[in-house]
Structures are given as structure tokens and as C-alpha cells.
Amino acid sequence: MTDERSVVVHHVTKVYGVGAAQVAALRGASTAVRAGEFVAVTGPSGCGKSTLLHLLAGLDTPTTGTVLINGTDIGRLDEDARTAFRGRHIGVVFQSFNLLGILTAEENVALPLTLGGVPAVTATRKARAALDRVGLGARAKHRPTEMSGGEQQRVAVARAIVTDPSLILADEPTGNLDAENGRAVFDLLRGLAGARRTVVLVTHDPALAARADRVVRLADGVVVGVPDASGL
Amino acid sequence: MGLWAYTLRDIARRPGRSLFTLSGIAVGAAAAVAALVTIQAARGQYRELFEGLAGRSALEVYAPGEAGFDPALAEPLARVPGIRAAFPEVQATGGLPSWRSNAAVVVRACRPGDGPSPPDGVVLVPEQLADAHGMRPGGRLRLWGTAGLGDYTVSVLPPAETRKAGSAGFVAVSLPTARRLFGLGEQINLVRLVVEDGADPRAVREAVASALPPGLCIREPSARADITRGLRAAASCGLTGLTAVALGAAGYIVFGLAQLNLLARRSEFAVLRTLGAPARQVEGVLFRSALIFGACGGVLGTLGGAVLSWAFLRGAGAAAGLALAPPRLGWEEIALGLGLALGVSLGAIWLPARRFCRTPPLTLFRPENQVPGEPRHWTTPAALGCLAIGLWVLAECATGRLSLSTGRAAFPPALALTLAGLAGVVAPRLPPTIAGLERPVRFVFGVEGALAVRLFAERPDGAARACGVGFVAVTLAVGFGHSVLNALADVRAWTDRAIPADLLVRGAPPDPGFVLNVPLPESLGDELRALDGVAGVDRIAFVPTAANGAPVLVLARTFAPERSLPLAVRADEADALRLALARGDAVLAEGLANTLRVSAGDFVSLDTPLGPRRVRVAGVVVEFAAGGAALYLDWDTAASLFGPSGAHIFLVAAHTGQRAEAESAVVRYCAGRGLSVQRNRELRTAVDELTRGLTAGLWALLAVVVVIAALGVANGVAALAIEQRDDVRCLRAVGMSARRVRRMLRLQAVLLGTAGAPGGALCGIALSLALDRVIQGLWGYQVPFQIRWGVLSWSVGGSILAALAVGAATRDH
């Protein structure tokens, strides 16, 4: 069963700060995501969506509880091991694109491979393929500043898939885009799910959320409604 | 694209910041290389001349003060084991009057068969020297010596022969001619010993020394320039200290720029980390950029240092009327330049960034001022530690608890450590202080002022770094400005008091190393005194010897009883000193007294041709000749100890109101005889020029540091402005006009640039006082301290002007 589930979140809490200034962003959230599923996370502002996504990405560790990604307890790994794990298994897309201005689109996409020590020729070939996949093969030599927001976000998606990760995490990837571009990026991500590639996406847009395989609703740091579809 | 290409791309993307960083590193390295090259060139200056004359595998036997002795003493020396041959010779400095400018040349004479030995009355001149002075074979040539002006026939030594003789800086005459010219009778003044191949030089030297009669000594040929050791040591320590400070300042500025760079690259590094780059890899990017900056800065700095040293030596040579050997760039210098540049670069760019690289990516994604209490506790204790250690070592130097050699070696790093510590302690205190001034600033400048001040509370780290650069620049300028100007004033006062003559007459222009002095007959003094308008003539002879084993220059002089004592006495003890000198006591330069650890009432042992002689120390005076390794003896005392030596300078005093007559009479007298005359004001100009030439180099270096500091502040202001983009957008949105926003940013720039100035001025004065103390402890010079309002106002005003300029350049947002 375990290999079926790409993500398992079990009674996770996350507390920021100390003493009187403590904020509990997550208060015992539990959920699970099947491999190949396309899941939307929604909820009011400040309910802990981003926090949850950061824990899934291994960018942060839970205060209590466990987070399993492909069966690995990512919260138990040290910083370097988490970073390496993320580099191999997870692709991240941000709301604010976060492309590097000194690099061309192709170089931005190739960056995770370059950092992983992949030879330049291979990295460039794979980056081209990823850019073709998001429909930007013709813009490979352009800098991020020479592209529209929607195009930049598609480059960011290409960068997230170039290492062929099994899990893609996207925190409001459409938040900075107009409706049309937002839909395009959403469709792109939707198309990536399946074939054992899982996508978890945070969104405020109910219309987009409705088109996901499943919606996980967060409120005040806990998952509400049906906890999960796999009987956890 | 690999990490190298990535690093290079990043460097190219921020050309301004990269350029400042590169120049900071290059200036530090250039200072070090220039200092080393200059010191090496000065060291090699006389060595070549004398080693060339004697050959490298040679030793010389001589009498202290270059006095004459019996040639029969050379006979037994040839039989000492390890000695192949012993050649009795005469070597002395002669004055060569020339249409161009008088020159001092080494006059050399040996037995026929031992080396170049022309017939009596003929002078063999190396072709180079002959060309330089327009001499032709068969022409006439005059030479000044102890016995007067000799008239000879020129014979030119072809270049091949010159090479065989080792050096082009000499002329050769026959032994009888040399003996007549220098009043040596049947004596010689040097035995040149050739050491057998493969013999142990030290053992041979000891064997010869034990075979020598009392009053004769042995040395390596280059040791003849040992008297310049004090001068060289003082110069090299000054240069080393300055280098340390320049390196420290450069390091701090580069550090500040690197920190700003890190702030600007927070989100970039966060992205890299999110994409799976471990901390080690991000560190690798910074390590590579430090390597690139270090290597490029090292190459630029090494070349720049060589050019700087070349210009400096040329300037000093021109001021002193000498052709100094051109500086050479060897492996040692290249290694030093590259090593220091890499050290500064890695130490200021990579090391402090390692903690930053380990910061979790989520923290890096947030803007700096939103990071809750990112702790900085290590900075202040480390800075306090540096400051404490630096001050402690300086105090040990000043009080003389450290040995002189340890102290002199420890002084430059201690100075740099103190400055670094001071900057580290003071800079973080500046933003809170400014932030506390919100009310008065609001009162004067309105809301914009208040908003500008808020910056210091909001972004204390960035502000501290920008303020710190200004603080260091003002501290350095004020501190060194005071020390240099006060020392210069002391040198001028010494010139006035120690050389109270209207005119100076010599056989050739002065040699600042006191190695090549032309001896003139004492009787010239009487002839000069008989000239119109001349009131009196004193004479000085420079006699090189050793006191308590250390090389010293004896200044043998007459003290005219009717005039005040021409010594720069600190306390009111002139009359007592005059009596003591007449009795046969010595008066020591402060530097020498300090090196030998003696004071008034003690005895020193002087090497003389009669063997070692004890001389009482009557007192201590300011004296800069021979780098302070000098002592005064009365003329008659010196003559009784060293024998007659001729006079090297005649000090001519004019009757009051008759200076013009005296001047024209003396100039006419000297012109006919090929003597060189220096008017007092020319001497003062020469002294001024020499000191100015020396200090101009130091100032130029400081100026470059200050300019880079200003650029550093500008860069800091720009970086802070970029970080505030959101705030500015917000202010514009709530209706603040672009003009008022600009005014706010300008005020920020001015506050950042000037915040360090008052503290810098105070610390600069403290630095100067500390420097003076340490110099007194290590070199014996007691520099009278005086506040220099000019330096203060220029430094503080300069920082305000620079800040205004930076403010004016702050672009629209």
C-alpha cells in the first residue's frame, strides 16, 4: 500500500516563534496523496497552506508529526540530505517565478541538472526538451526579463520537471497571473500529473480547484472534511 | 553551464560592485608589493657597487672610520688558511667636478698586477662614466680628495675591462696617486682578501679576525653600506606598517561590499538551495568568485605595486639627485602580491559568507529586515577581542616591554588588528545612535528627515556596514595625517637647529645614505672664512664605525663658541652638552640611544683604529641622519680617535646683513674649484622635497583607500535604496512627491556617509597619539603632538562632501 501513496502527512504541527510570540501554523494536519494524483490545497489566508507545502518540499521541518515522501520521512533528514532529496525527487514552482536574471531560459531550466553534476551537453538537451514540453522551445535563449509573466511561470514549470521528479509542488503558481495565463499554467500542471507523477498545488481560485482530482481543504491549521481518500 | 561560468556571469552582471571589490583587493596587494620592491631596491642600492668592486667571494680588512694603516699588515693575512690572496688597496670617495653636476665616485688604487693600475697622474675611467661626464681619452680630469684638488689625464677603460673589474661606479689610479690625493703617506686603507673556492666563509672570516691586530676589522664588501641599515629599517617598517593598514582597510571595504552583495543575492541563493544545491555548493560559488577576485586583484596589484614603487624611487631619486636602481619584480614579489590578494579576498568574501550559505532557504526568501532577530552576537566579541589584542601589543611596544626586534615585527599586524577591531566595535553602534536622533532631524528636515532616520533602525546591519567604511576612512586619514605632519614638522625643526648655516659647501651633492662622502682638506675652511661677509665656518665629517657592535655614523663637527649649540636638544641642557662635548663626550641621536638602550651618563664602546674606546654619553638629541643611527663627537675628539679624515661639509655662516655678499663670494669661490654649494633655503627645499616625496607616496596610498571607501559608501547607499524599493513605492502611493522621496534618499546618503566622521576624527587622534607612543618606544623618536586642524577639517569635510556627492548621484526611484 505504502508505495501507492506519494505523500503521507500524519498529525503534523508547525509552531513558529517562541514564548508569547508563538504562532501555530499547523495544528495536527493529516492527509495523504496517491501517486499520480493531482491535488489542490485550498483554504482561507493564513490557514497554513504554504507552511504545509514547505514541509512537503523539505524546506522546513515539522514541530511534531511525520511527513513521508515516497516512503521517506523527510523531517528526519538533516539539511543537506533534505536538499539532496529535494533535488532528486521534488520539483518546486513558486508564486513569484524566482527565475535567475543572469541566466537565459534554457540555463535556468538546466540549473537543477547543472547543480546535480550532469554534464553540460546532457543538461542542455534535457532543458530543451522540458522547454518544448511547456511550449517555449523558441524562447530558449531569452532572459526572464524579456518574457511575460505567464511565459516566466512556464519556464519555472519546465525547471521543475527537468529532473523528472515524482512530486511537483506549486504554491499559488497562478497567483501573479491573469485569468487566461493562470488557466494555461494550471492546465500545464494538470497535464503533468499521472504516469506516477504527483502534483500538489495551492490555489485560492475555486474554479481551478474544482478541476483537480481531489481538493484538500485547510482551516486554521487542520485538514477539514474528508481527511483523505485512502483510508488513513 | 558549470559553476565557474555561473560565477563569472554573476561578476559581470554587477560591474560596479565587482570593480570596487577588485580595486579594493588590488590596492591592498599593490601597497604590499610596492613596499617590498622599494625595500629590496633600497637594500640592493650600494651592495652592487661594493660587491662588484671586490668580487663576490671576497672579504675586506679595514680600520674603523676608513683610516689608513701599514700595508705590511696585509702580508700575514695571505697565509691564513682559506685565503687565496690578499691585495693591499686604497679605496676612498673622490669628488668629480663636472660640467653636468659634481659626482662622488669611488677612487680605487691597487698594486700593478693586482687589478687596473694606470701610471701616475692618469685616471682610468670606465667608458660609461666617461660618456656620462663628457670625458675623452687624453683630456683633463680633476678630483677632490683630502689633500685637495688633483689634476689628471683621462684614460678610458673599455666596457670589457670594466666588466672584468666588476663595476662601472669607480675610477682607478695608481697607488702613489691615491695616497697623495687622500693624504695617506705610505699607508693603505683596505686589504681585499680573496677566499679559496670551497672554503667555509664563516670559518675563514673568524680565522682572519683572530689574526688581525687591534684596530683592524673584517667585513663583507656590502657591509660598507651597513650605515644605511637604520634608515632602511625605519623606512621599511613605515612601509610595512602602512601596508598592513592598507591591507586591513582594503579587507574591511571588500568585506563590506561582499556583505552587501550577499544581501542582494539572498533570493538567488534561496532559489539555488530550493533547486537542490546543498550549502556546500552555494559556498562553492562564493569561493570561486573570491578566487577570481583574488587572482585578478593579485595580478593587477602586483603590476600596480611595481609601477608605484618605480614612481616612488624615481621621485625620491630625483629629489636627492641620485639615479636609484630601477625596481625589479621577482618571484618573491609576485608570490606576495598574489598570496595577499587571495588571502584578503578569501578572508573577506568567502569566510564570512559561510554562515550565510548555511541559512535555510526559507529564511533567505524573506527580506532582510523581516528576519526576526537574526543573531549577530559573534561580531562584537570577535571585534572586541581584536581590539584588545591589538591595543595590548601596541602598549607593550610603547612601554618597551617587548624586545625591539619583536616589537618592530609585531607592530604592523597589531596596528591592523586594532583598526579592524575598532571598526567592528564602533560600526554596529552607529545606526542606533543615529536612530536616536530622530526628533532633532525631524525638526530640521521635516518628515523626510524622520523617514530617513528610520532606515537606521530598520536596517541596522546594512547601515552599520556603510557607516563603518566612512568611519575607517576618517580614522585613517586623521590618524596618519597627524602622525605624518607632526613628524614632518619635527624634521623641519631639526633642519633649522642642527644645520644653522647660510651655505653648505661640499665636494659633491649629498648622498642620503651617507656612504659616498667626498673628503675635502680642512684648510678650505680658512679660505672660506676669509671671504667677504663670512662670519664663521664649521666643519662636519661623517665617520662610519660601530658603537656597542651596531653600525653608527659619527658626526664629527666643530661647534663655534659664539653661536648657540646647533643640536636639536629637547630639554634645556644646551650649555651642559657643549661642555661635555668639548670634554670628549658623545651626544647620541634618540634612535641610536633607543637601539643601544643607553641614556645620558652611560658609556658606549666605539670601534676606532686604536681598538675599542669607551665614550661617555652626555645626552640625547633629535637627529635623523643615517636613520637615527648617529652620534655627535667634537671635531678634536673624533680626530684623536680616528685620525685626520678631511671635512665632508663646511657650514658657512654669514654676518648679519651681509648674506648676499657672502653668498656671491662663496658661490664664486666654489664655482672655480668644482665644489658644490647649497644655500640654506635650497637645503630646506631639498629636505622638504625628500620628506614630501616620501610622504606623497604614503598619502597617495591613503587617498586611494579613502576614494575606495567613498565608493564603498556609495555602493552601500545604492544597495539600501534598492532594498527600500517597496517602501518607496508605498510612499509614492500615499501621495509623497518624487522630489520629497529623493530628498529623503539624499538625506539617508548624507547620514550614512557622515555618521562615522565624528567618531572617526576622535579615534584618528587617538590613533595618532598611540602611533607616536609606539614609534617612541620602538625607534626612540619623540614626535611632539599637535592637533592639525587642517587635517581634521579636510577629513571630516571630505567625508561630508563625498556623502553629498553620493547623495546627489542617488538616482530616481
Ligand SMILES: Nc1ncnc2c1ncn2[C@@H]1O[C@H](COP(=O)(O)OP(=O)(O)OP(=O)(O)O)[C@@H](O)[C@H]1O
Ligand atoms: N516564519 C514564520 N514565522 C512566524 N509565523 C509564521 C511564519 N510563517 C508563517 N507564519 C504564520 O503561520 C500562519 C500560516 O501561514 P501560511 O503562510 O502557511 O498561510 P497561507 O495559508 O499560505 O496563507 P496565504 O493564503 O495568505 O498565503 C500565518 O498565521 C502566518 O502568520
Ligand SMILES: [Mg+2]
Ligand atoms: Mg501562502
